[in-house]
Amino acid sequence: MKKQLVITSVMGLAFALTACGGGGSGSSTSPSKTNPVVSSDNILFDNKDTFYSYKLGIDETTTEKNTFTRKNDILYLKTNHAATAKQYGSYFLTQTELYQPETPATVNSAQGIRDSFIKSATDEELVSTPYNPQGYKGLEITTNSKIMNLKGKLIAPILAPSDAAFVGFYQNNPDYSDLKLSLVSKMLAANDVFPEGAKCRQPVSTEYSKSMLEFQPNDETQVIANVRNLQEWANQNFDDGISASALVTRYNWAGYNWGAIQLKNYDAQGRVQYMFAIEYQGKVYHAQYASGKLLFSDLLTAYQQYQLAQGVAQPLVNNIITNLKTSCLTYNDVAAKAIDEAIEKAQNTSVDLPIKGDLPVLDNPSDVPNCYGNLTLC
Secondary structure: OOOOEOOOOHHHHHHHHEOOEOOOEEEOOOOOOOOOOOOOOOOOEOOEOEEEEEEOOOOHHHOEEEEEEEEOOEEEEEEOOHHHHHHOOOEEEOOOOEEOOOOOOOOEOOOEEEEEEEEEEOOOEEEEEEOOOOOOOOOOEEEEEEEEEOEOOEHHHHHOHHHHHHHHHHOOOHHHHHHHHOHHHHHHHHOOEEOOOOEEEEEEEEEEEEEEEEEOOOOHHHEOOOOOOHHHHHHHHHHOOOEOOOOOEEEEEOOEEEEEEEEOOOOOOOOOEEEEEEEEOOEEEEEEEEEEEEEHHHHHHHHHHHHHHOOOOHHHHHHHHHHHOOOOOEEOHHHHHHHHHHHHHHHOOOOOOOOOOOOOOEOOOOOOOOOEOOHHHO
């Protein structure tokens, strides 16, 4: 078995700035911009009703393409990834409401999964509410982005910033020679670039109109094993040396119990860190807390500090950060077509290489602290 490094996936990082959830921040700064014209009809991005997102895996089976389409102010999702389709749906809890997503029984496969209600959409700002059959619309999530012209830019570092940096850093290391078998390595070797007309939305910030907790009870990997309640969860983390004590700060929102525990270790700037969990239908789940505005630049800083604290080589972390600064949330039709072609070409490219062991594991820790400082200010 080869060495393992902890590298958070780019989609997990970037989509922390969207309705998919993320950490909270008390920052009140926002990018200056002229008065945007709110789109009419079903326009979503680049004068079209559709945009795309990707998660590049090691191979075809772990590569994900998501297509988002706006129809009558509802954002629909279609995915080529069976696990996402089966486990789809974050639950969002506010002090007064539980936003439950679609279930397999209610999804119209021809239209796609109802992802969110759209209040307004421009190329640089999307205001939405997580879809829920109850029709709650009190929680608004405003995602601000900037448009990047992708013409002539390499596809691989933009599509998979962390993985591309990892492959580049270890390409001459014999212990990682089988990295050349990965899709991102093949795409880097091919030097595929985006054509004219390719555009994407880069993350700037996300703002939540209410404090909220996000969790995913449809995903069994989010269940906290061997605990029946929040106190047992706190005891488990204290016994494992993760938390500072077995004390759990409890909250009850809309009839559901959730809690926060203070971690034993502070961040690089000496700030307190927390983890969150919720009791739901007899189980305890990992959760993410968010409130106010979260800037992508702050998220990059926290990410950099976390990776360095885990002992990841600083040059590698620097390369990842450089790539992440030009990463994209979503792509237009032209960019998506180029990505599809590059992925297909890489999948059909054979590499004459003896396999000496397993590919390195690019982990996405479920318990990465997502809140700094005083809990009440998060």
